Amino acid sequence: MADRDAGTDARAATDGFVAHRNLLFTVAYEMLGSAADAEDVLQETWLRWSGVDHTAVRDPRAFLVRIATRQCLTRLRTLRRRKESYVGPWLPEPLLTAPDVAEDVELADSVSMAMLLVLETLTPTERAVFVLRDVFGLDYDEIAQAVDKTSPAVRQIAHRARTHVAARRPRERVSPSQARDALAAFRQAVETGDLTRLLNMIAPDVVLLTDGGGIVRAAVEPVVGAADVTEVLARLGGALLEPALVNGHPALIVRRDGRIDTIVALRLDAGLITGLYAVRNPEKLSRMNRETAMGR
Numbered sequence: 001m002a003d004r005d006a007g008t009d010a011r012a013a014t015d016g017f018v019a020h021r022n023l024l025f026t027v028a029y030e031m032l033g034s035a036a037d038a039e040d041v042l043q044e045t046w047l048r049w050s051g052v053d054h055t056a057v058r059d060p061r062a063f064l065v066r067i068a069t070r071q072c073l074t075r076l077r078t079l080r081r082r083k084e085s086y087v088g089p090w091l092p093e094p095l096l097t098a099p100d101v102a103e104d105v106e107l108a109d110s111v112s113m114a115m116l117l118v119l120e121t122l123t124p125t126e127r128a129v130f131v132l133r134d135v136f137g138l139d140y141d142e143i144a145q146a147v148d149k150t151s152p153a154v155r156q157i158a159h160r161a162r163t164h165v166a167a168r169r170p171r172e173r174v175s176p177s178q179a180r181d182a183l184a185a186f187r188q189a190v191e192t193g194d195l196t197r198l199l200n201m202i203a204p205d206v207v208l209l210t211d212g213g214g215i216v217r218a219a220v221e222p223v224v225g226a227a228d229v230t231e232v233l234a235r236l237g238g239a240l241l242e243p244a245l246v247n248g249h250p251a252l253i254v255r256r257d258g259r260i261d262t263i264v265a266l267r268l269d270a271g272l273i274t275g276l277y278a279v280r281n282p283e284k285l286s287r288m289n290r291e292t293a294m295g296r
Contacts, residue, residue, distance in 0.1 A: 023136070023296060030131045031127055033092035037079065042068070065136070065142070066142070097291060104296065109173065134165075206224070208222065215282060240256070260289075
């Protein structure tokens, strides 16, 4: 009987974890901006989950999210120190995503490169509260348990984080069709070397961030202004530019000699490209050969 009960509990633990795995990965990725660190958080979450009495857990989803959030908060403090010594701009690790992520507009918005960079400007607790409340819809009591705060304190943190994000996120939500059209026009302009068309698509104060991680060549400072950014983009003319869904949005995979060289994502505001994010660090491109499952 004891062996059967142990086996039943083990199956319940496994089934509960698998059912929420995509959610847990997405929570961790949105908090950390790193798929590798998100996977580590999943491993730690599983170890803690497998050791609890599952018959006493009323809401496995909330319980698992609480475990993962606490692991993320611990890891965020370590990551912050790591980023302080990072060579050049730090960008989130890009993920090749399936069409279902793009179809969930709110999910796609929350994992976009532009949004993840906005989340980087929050404190670890603000980031956790914002992600859990505004993206995943957890109630304040559940979040309070995850971040070790009172519910009234969490409400205040959520309001502060929401105001901060609203001031920095893209001013309008771009539809998938608009994003695809903008990317197609951008790709054609780069491939044909049509600098005039590029200049017409790019905001005067556009910012290009290139993440080489000190491993490959990349600008160690942001490139600002249409003229300078266009000059950099002109160097992509000889590469193979392949459209793909990255972090739920249309982006370009730049290939040279058959291998992935760079991932380029766009930020659009009022019909113009205001941000370009070019990830070149090879350590961040390892997941671009397969789709990453995400969910809410």
